[in-house]
Amino acid sequence: VYDETIPHFLRMLTNLSSWLDQAQTYADERGFDADRLVVARLSPDQFELARQIQSATDTAKFCATRLSGETPPNWADDETTLAALRERVATAIAYLETVTPEQLAEGATAKVSPGFLQGAWFHGVDYVRGFALPNFYFHVTTAYSILRANGVPLGKRTFIGQVPVQPPE
Amino acid sequence: VYDETIPHFLRMLTNLSSWLDQAQTYADERGFDADRLVVARLSPDQFELARQIQSATDTAKFCATRLSGETPPNWADDETTLAALRERVATAIAYLETVTPEQLAEGATAKVSPGFLQGAWFHGVDYVRGFALPNFYFHVTTAYSILRANGVPLGKRTFIGQVPVQPPE
Numbered sequence: 001v002y003d004e005t006i007p008h009f010l011r012m013l014t015n016l017s018s019w020l021d022q023a024q025t026y027a028d029e030r031g032f033d034a035d036r037l038v039v040a041r042l043s044p045d046q047f048e049l050a051r052q053i054q055s056a057t058d059t060a061k062f063c064a065t066r067l068s069g070e071t072p073p074n075w076a077d078d079e080t081t082l083a084a085l086r087e088r089v090a091t092a093i094a095y096l097e098t099v100t101p102e103q104l105a106e107g108a109t110a111k112v113s114p115g116f117l118q119g120a121w122f123h124g125v126d127y128v129r130g131f132a133l134p135n136f137y138f139h140v141t142t143a144y145s146i147l148r149a150n151g152v153p154l155g156k157r158t159f160i161g162q163v164p165v166q167p168p169e
Numbered sequence: 170v171y172d173e174t175i176p177h178f179l180r181m182l183t184n185l186s187s188w189l190d191q192a193q194t195y196a197d198e199r200g201f202d203a204d205r206l207v208v209a210r211l212s213p214d215q216f217e218l219a220r221q222i223q224s225a226t227d228t229a230k231f232c233a234t235r236l237s238g239e240t241p242p243n244w245a246d247d248e249t250t251l252a253a254l255r256e257r258v259a260t261a262i263a264y265l266e267t268v269t270p271e272q273l274a275e276g277a278t279a280k281v282s283p284g285f286l287q288g289a290w291f292h293g294v295d296y297v298r299g300f301a302l303p304n305f306y307f308h309v310t311t312a313y314s315i316l317r318a319n320g321v322p323l324g325k326r327t328f329i330g331q332v333p334v335q336p337p338e
Binding site: 042130167 | 173177214288290294303329334335336338
């Protein structure tokens with residue numbers, strides 16, 4: 001399950017980092033405080049940008065540790081500035097880069113029982129495909145849409161980012 | 170690659186269908202024309218609900234046919250009512266239910282060359298993980314967020330929907 005998860009978390013978090021860079025540039029150009037974006041949200045009862053980014057990075061982190069059995073690093077969820085959110089993403093990228101295919105070698109058949117399931121559990125592969133990936137993409141997409149709805153000029157191509165294509169033959 | 174794609178497209182499109190049902194109920198309760206939601210969008214330069222749903226269903230359809238080599242069904246992209254969008258989702262679900270694991274048995278190593286790549290191509294498995302899944306989740310999440318931003322009371326749990334868990338032991 002390494003190939004289904006970690007490289008894609010890394011690619012999308014790298015994209016997310018570039019959107020935050022563009023948000024800073026946009027704020028500078030327009031002359032507003034970029035940190036105002038940290039509390040922006042799409043709906044009054046939906047999480048703000050900070051929590052979307054915390055959730056995306058946590059989903060990737062917990063996916064790695066629940067499949068490997070390692071202890072997850074603790075991240076404080078105390079970001080109040082755009083710079084701190086960029087640092088949060090950088091921390092998550094650095095952590096995921098330490099995760100090896102060997103650590104997830106038994107991940108597909110791991111028994112994964114997040115606390116919110118109250119004793120129920122996933123086969124590792126079901127957890128990846130039925131929960132971790134949808135949840136990760138949900139939060140990354142919502143972070144993207146919050147920035148875009150606030151005027152940051154992000155094209156759709158920016159969302160997908162670099163794709164692993166082969167050159168024309 | 171069947172297990173990585175088709176069942177998850179089906180689950181998420183079933184969830185999407187339930188959000189559209191909830192949107193109709195919400196419009197009826199509040200006494201507005203539900204079809205107004207069809208052109209709702211999160212940003213003025215981002216696609217409206219109809220196009221998000223067309224894109225989500227097309228992404229799932231093309232994923233299936235590009236991996237199997239079958240000819241994709243043609244869907245007209247002419248939906249202007251919420252009822253027509255629900256029908257579009259139902260059509261996509263019915264189509265995906267006809268796709269068999271056997272049809273995608275060679276999908277992981279298929280050479281996938283969508284027109285927009287102008288001759289470049291993906292290995293099938295890279296196409297699934299690096300393009301089809303992110304793109305599908307992007308459009309489904311954005312459809313969800315458009316409805317929620319317009320007041321439809323969708324909880325986050327509604328996004329993930331039924332997860333394939335095992336009972337407590």
